[in-house]
Amino acid sequence: MVPSICLIWTIALFCFNSSVIAQIDEWSYRERISRPRVYAGSSPYQGADFTDQSISSALRSQRDLAMNTSINRIEFPAINLASSFFGNNYTDAKVQDIGSVLNMGYRRLVLDLYWDSTRGNWQLCPEAIPSADLQQHLAERPDIVLPIASVNDSATEQPLSSYKKQSTNQSSMSNMPSAQSSLLPSIRKGFVANRFEPVQLDVTLGSQTCTPWITFRHFMDYFNLYLNGVDPLRNRANTDLFFLILNLNNVNVTSSTGSQPLNTDPQWTNNLSANQSLSLRQTISSSIGQSLLKTPRVYTPQNLTIDRSNLSASFNTTGLPYFSTTKNTTSNTLTTENGWPPWFYLIEKQVQLLVGFGDNYLPSDSNYDVEDDANYIFDQKALSGGSMMNVLNVSSMAATGWTNCSSPGNNIYMVPSGNETTELDEVPAGGRTMSWSWAYMTDQGSPFNYYSGYNASSCGYSLYMTSTYSSSEYPEAPNDISTLADPILSTIWSWDVGQPPYVAADSSNGSSLMCASVQLSNGRWVACDCAQLFRVACQNSNDPNVWLLTNGYYSYDRAAAACPQQYQFDVPRNAQQNRMLFLTMKDAGKHTASTARVQNQADDQIWIDLNNGGGQDCWVVGKNTTCWWTNANSQTFTGLIQTSVVGGVIILIFVSLFIWVKCTRMWRLRNAGIRKAIVQKFIKEREYVTIPA
Template sequence: MSGNKLYDPDQAAVDTRWIQPWSENLRAQRDVGLRVPINFQTVPAVSLRQACFSNKQYEHHAFQKCFSNLLGVGFRRFEIDVYWDPLQTGWSLCPVQQPTNGDTVSVASSPTVTISTETTSARLQESTAVPPGQLGFDRRQVTSETASAPAEASSTASSPSAINPTASPSVAARPTLITFPTTDGPPLTQIGSYNCTSLTTLELLTALLGDFLEDTATTTGAAITLLTFNLHAASSLTDPDGPAPLLSQDQLPESGAFLSDIVKGNLTGETYTPSHLRDQRANLNESWYQVNWNNRPAVGYYDVTTNVDGQLFTQNGWPSEAFMEFQKLYRVVTSFGTIDPQMQYYNIGPDIDFIFPPGTITNVAETSIDFAGRLSSGCLFASSESTVTSKTNSSWAISIPESLDINANPDLMAPIPSITNLTSCGLSPFLNQSLANTTADKNPLPYADFVHSSLWSFAPGEPLNATSKNLGTTANRCVIMTISPYPGRWRVTDCVDRHRVACQDPSQPYNWQISSSDSNYEGAASACRTPYQFSIPHTALENAHLLAALQSHRQTAPNDDAIYIDLNQLSTPDCWVIGLNGTCPYLSRMDINPTRVVVVPTIAAVIIFVLAALTFFVKCAANRREDKRGRKRRLVGGWEYEGVPS
């Protein structure tokens, strides 16, 4: 990739997300859930430590490719381990302190290495390789990185992963560091069992994410990204593989270097903050309800009360994705995760107006999964419950699956059972291991398989193309839920076909009935009896409840293996919409050109135009001024960042 672009995924990663049918599948699933509060959505989550750094290689080019690939295949939630380095006075992704010119440790120089970031086995539609052995599984340790897998020579001899660290933990008081000069950027330094460059920092991560948000700032590509930061102290140079030291107040960040300061540097305008949530909850009439009726938040997902002034407010609600993305342009939510004891004197107070406190967006559910991938405990689906209760409360719920054995060239049309079942139970599956014995920069395909397995709406290979000029006005333009071969998944059908109808009580998200009579799609709404309405599942858990209703219905009507759900392309051939007269979230009725890119939202373009004009005149008056945000994206740690050649 040329220039200063940081977001640079492999084509193999992009093809698993942005080509048909995957792009339409993911977009349709996002669209049907736009009115549901973001805390009830299930999204694929991943630990960067496991997906990018499992071999203890912390090199900035490799990380750039790894994070780009994870974003490219569709991960939407990231657990990020950040380390405060008092020597560099900065937040690093490397678990050990980086040397400075004034350090007293010995530094040896080695030959120049050329960093290799080429994908080793990322090819679509190739024959399946021999599966690797069962991968080990360790939960992240709070105070040490010693549980990580040892470095392995898994690349070419000139790549950082070919360096074989020999230092034993906690044996040398003054270890010798080995620097490997690189052809692009700062040297790679071997420190104990770690190989790091000084550019592998939180600043690089936020700058890369900022580029990704710009690249996907369209109404067809936008989605919410969640970041959870685990705070650690970097291990000492004198004992790189030992426990990190307890940092004193004088060694910790000062104003300008707080965690929120770094995140703000590249993500200020895109981040939804605790202050935003607090203000919006206090007066719903002036926030979440100040939208068109069809964009109002779905009923039944949070409690609403009226205060003494007659204003509606909530204490437990979150905004919908439609409100965040299309109304306010927010696409990032950040939160603290764990904070190590070595960082106990770090005051998170200045960060709390920008970053949510620990535990706010994470609710870890303990689950048990059998050999077939079914949940034997921990599922949030309860067939007897029709509303959100303590049993069915999937707010911010995540679960870590047991060790996954996925080969290097997986069948992307074959979902991983345990991941699919976690999602159906209302849990966001959290990947806390490397897949296929490799990191995502080397091969994104196993990670794409994980993301695809978290889909709960259209079946693999769906939706079929409904925009062909050879099709009639109704052919393959409506959607049904089926029992087989993928129970509860959706596929397209001809709208004149007759099926029973999915009917939902609009005040109870999990209360579904199957109509007593069949109908074509046009007459489906009249098949539901009051107060039930023809509807569509908006979340994975709603989908599970509808499937349960269909399975119960089949006990008396065994031939009914499919039902209509309220989704069609009748009047909008380039967009799946709800209702006969449904409105596409990103295409006007007079503009249905599928090649047109619509920026989120249109008014943003007007604002950018005005700002650009103002900037032009300001620069004419004072040419020395630079755009702070642009400078941050191109200068990381003082280096002119050119990106990885594609």
């Protein structure tokens, strides 16, 4: 009895602990990825620790302030992985470092994929991987089965031998049922990165060093590990939206022509065979799992279409005036053609990723059809991917002297995405226009330094890093990847260097309460004593880019009542709003200097509606409020609770089975005893003594 109970508890605890360990392993992924020790580049932050509290607080407060801003008007730093990260190194060790890039602050990754039409695989290595003839291998192994997923992703199995070899000018899916008839190839369920490793790990092909078995699926597996670690439900303080832009190319077969087949493990070849002809949609959806609330973590074009068709049922008018709306008289609903949801709307839905196409260099006769992914992956124009990210160059902008953020040079002029006011009065005749929606500025030909990056970011442009930031330029950097952290410092458009301070005292007694003000000298924020008297920044209720300053001086507590009608005491929610406030302050400063009023120190700073009343590291708008992520502690272990329920059910099943077996045995023994007693009684009754004759 006792050994059986011990066995049951051992099995139950194993099931429970294995699930918990899996959860904790995902959570600790962010802590295990490589990161720089200090910021080593030439900037005012040089030598600061990578975990410096003022830097993380500044970046987090920028994220929080933009929570109700349309995502196309928020800055998301981007990096070209091919030029700034991979270089000539497409090995497994390099791919595993993708979490480090995300952890440093990059939110949009531009990835070059290479289509191997022979195998039907998307790979990271630009060169074709020579190997034994795959078709011959399949002919020798007809028992290999390929999972086939229908449009509702239910899986069946079908032998690979049922597929006929495709010609190069024919679709690889032409002999399969169409998407409309519901059958498309899918990755094996349960496949994880590093499960199948070849005997030969890294090889040199042309100028590239590649791990032969690394595919797009492996990249997405590592990407998913990071997303799990910053899930909106379990890690609100560090969660964010991420974007993946895919540039599509054919593999380069020139440098690998005539190369000897690689000595690969048969297990890997079998797996590669079973995963051929995968669509990008299937690869992404099978790698990026559901959220803890069992909802999709990828926001798709189909989702956007539904949200735009009825704003009342989606994000309503949150984000105006960055998009236009139309009233549908037939359905009596509010719609939009160019609106994007606000950041917090997606985070509440547990969304973490948007995927878009960049440049498509596949030949016209390619056997891969991107139209199959149209409902899942945004086109190039929607997210301004690919070459659209290279139009605005920091060198051209610097040549203008940064005098007008809406005139970035090369006869290009930035126009509003909605009805908001900008620095641009009108577009000159013959000028080219670009929208502020998804506005990126690249460093092609001229790597960002801290100041050029900051100037671009403070204008409202998202930085797009394409240059190589070598560790030779950063003597304190331990490796090349650690240098990628420094450009992120340029994206802090709000707080000044060293701000906001981290106050160790308990804010509940009021001794550490501090409020934010904008400096006239540079437009950046500093923390001040809330009792000081400054003028107040008032934002127009209909146009967030229109500001005015009060004539009188007020403490922070009285600032909310100081603004006139149609204006409210507020704080810039994105870089462009802060830029427009700064211009208003400079104009007011000129007016003050030209009048008889003597300018004093109080004119050098302006109150904005931001304070740390929510906690030591929590900067909030308004009084008696708190950061939306501070109540995450009560939900931190939601995953563990869910896992505990699963573990409890498993325990209940095993205990029930144990009790049933024991009770059945006891009932059987009891019945056997009763039958034995009956037999013995019967035998005894039939016993009699015989007398010899």
